[in-house]
Amino acid sequence: MGLALLVPCALPGFASAAEEVKVKSTEFVGMTAPASVQDMARLYSTASLKVTYTDGSVRSFPLTYKTLFKTTDSVNGTPAGLAIDAAGKPIMDNSVPSNPVPFVSDDPDSNSLMKIEGAAATGKGGNPLSLITHYEYITTNNAGKSAYGMVPASMSLTTIDQNKTSGELTAVDLKKIDFSSVDGLWIPCNGSLTPWNTHLGSEEYEPDARAYEADHNETYTDSFAKSYYQEEAKAANPYAYGWLPEVTVKADNSTDVVKHYSMGRFSHELGRVAPDLKTVFFGDDGGNTMLFMYVADQAQNLSAGTLYAAKWLQTGDENGGSANLQWISLGHASDSEIKSYVDKGVAFSDMFETAEQDTPGFTKIKTYPSGKVEWLKVKPGMEQAAAFLEARRYAATLGATSEFNKMEGVAFNNKDKRVYVAMSYVEKSMEKDTKGADPTDDIAVKKIRAGVVYEMPMTGGQKDSSGAAINSEYVAASMKGLVAGVDLAKADSKGNTADDEHIANPDNLAFSEELRTLYIGEDSGMHANNYVWAYSVDTKKLSRILVTPAGAEATGLQVVDSLNGFSYIMSNIQHPGDEMILPEPLKTDVEQQINKNFENKRAGAVGYLHGVPTSKQMIEWKDTDKSLSVLRDTAEAKGAKVAWNEANRTVTITKGGSSLTVKVGEAAATLNGQQVQLPYAAKLENERTLFPSGILNSFLK
Incomplete structure (x- = not known):
């Protein structure tokens, strides 16, 4: 090999169509x-x-991991994970009376990195981007005791500078998003960026309104309201929480926040919108949960639609199991219709009659959040309220499957029309009920405590359990384990x-x-x-x-x-x-x-x-030096031998009768005994030698 091989010789625009090089495959x-x-x-x-x-x-x-900020870092004066009240002021942790400090979360979750048209320049010369981040909860207070669920959660909007040459991101400003118009933010877990460039958040582990009505100490609702409104006697409403909030970022860096009450109240891990811009699948986290689907009336508008819950019709029990899915309609609603029930203070007992044993007219169910066997009957005229305020309980009375366990993330594969859902622990309610203690036993798969990612093919022309057409081309028809x-x-x-x-x-x-x-x-x-x-x-x-x-x-x-x-x-x-x-x-x-x-x-x-x-x-x-390659991976993939000398921090590559020796930190290399200059120095990062890609590939030809 000669020195000329170290110079990229393919000039852009001079290859014929027949010689055009394309990507054959990629592999992590x-x-x-x-x-x-x-x-x-x-x-x-x-x-x-x-x-x-x-x-x-x-x-x-x-690949390199780059930290934008820690939750305890102040970005332009604001601690990223700061908890704020309805007035936008820090919520103080007084657990150590002599040392009051603001509550700051250690639990960031969902990210939506987005470009907002018309956003102002960052002042650092790069492209302005916006990043919405969840702060799900606070693990402990200053005294070292659990603070989970007791302190209102938050989201931040960070202004990001994107370097135009390298693509690197830098946080330049951060503010907390105001949720006071929607009663605050309850335990936001994961979320997603909608196809129309808004952030779709979540409120996980909805408070059990039945338990709250019987004893206010059974949920975190009162603690949440007291902290958020800074009022000792503030009336709390469990039905204000457990929804999907949507956040719109504007060019002036202001935000609009709405909660989508028509999408149903349950333990929202997240919602993910399908390519039709109106069908949404959800994660429902917890034990004895459900698979829900929402079909909006209009594309890019989640304020009104029909909510469905799935019935699992099992076809196999291996690798997490497999099943056909039947969809049960819970009804149609608008955000304003369901919010009116919340504003009126509708309670659990306004919607349901209860019994303590098998009773004619009552349906025996078992769902999250109670996790107990319940006997319920919907009161006449309260069907819509029950369907959306108590989506899981209502759906169970209609025969939907409430045996999923720790249902988490959701993702779409648009080309193949697949939706994926993670089940963190395939056990308990998903195993066969050998004692016959539960009301139903739709799911009876083999236990995998380490969990399974499922895939669901989506199709159109589907009908719900009543025979009515489902107005979507993205209805999941079946479900099976993919990665276990x-x-x-x-x-x-x-x-x-x-x-x-x-x-x-x-x-x-x-x-x-x-x-x-x-x-x-x-x-x-x-x-x-x-x-x-x-x-x-x-x-x-x-x-x-x-x-x-x-x-x-x-x-x-x-x-x-x-x-x-x-x-x-x-x-x-x-x-x-x-x-x-x-x-x-x-x-x-x-x-x-x-x-x-x-x-x-x-x-x-x-x-x-x-x-x-x-x-x-x-x-x-491909044939330039815009980036660095991992020297060993690239060389060994082409059949070359690689040797590392710790004493002088050099790497020697040999292939055929040629050798290339590189010293970390120097912008020069030795090729077959002759020194050649590099466009920039080889460097060691995460125990890997990174080297100019074009030169390395030229040597290995």
């Missing part, structure tokens, strides 16, 4: 599970994307009770149309460290692409295939170091390191995986 090269104390206590990626071209060349694009975790018979040396090379307790889901990849984020008590995985729906390969600190949950997963020409995988972490399953003394060592990295476990992190190229960049950067 995953990372190993963390082994050291330091790695088990940090948030990082050493994964890469390998691109193979039709001319046989291969290029490796390294693997339970271990006993814990391994790190405390894992699920196989560390497979998913465990899937939660967040997101799908890349460009890469044909399903991303899976974990919320597991079965893995010592939680991960984000990339699953190719074509090759079925599963690759670990992000490691979170022990005890942290991977949250806020969003895929942006192209935004001003750059791709992003948004991903956050919650509560690092919480309830670690590591054995001693490893647990203590890792915990000490987590305390150093994350403010004594009081800080979550908001950030993204950087380095995934768009389909356009894969071609444009």
